[in-house]
Amino acid sequence: MQAVLAMASLVALIPAIVIGERNRTLEKLSKSEEKFSKAFYSNPNGITITEMETGNYIAVNESFCRLYGYSTEEII
Secondary structure, eight states, rough: OHHHHHHHHHHHHHHHHHHHHHHHHHHHHHHHHHHHHHHHHHEEESOEEEEEETOEEEEHHHHHHHHHHOOHHHOO
C-alpha cells in the first residue's frame, strides 16, 4: 500500500517537473533570441539572413539597407 502511494506521488510530480524544465528551456531560448536580435539589428556592418535554397533574403539589418540604398521591404 505504501509503495502504491509513493508511486502515485511520483507520477503526480512528473508533469510538474517536465513543465518546470520546459519553462526553463523556453526562458533560455527567449534570452538567446533577444541577444541575437540585438546583435543583428544594431550591428554597424550590413548583415543579412538568406534562405539557402533560393537565396531570398529573410531578414536584413539597417546597415545593409543603408549600404545598398533600399528599404527593408524593397530588399525582402
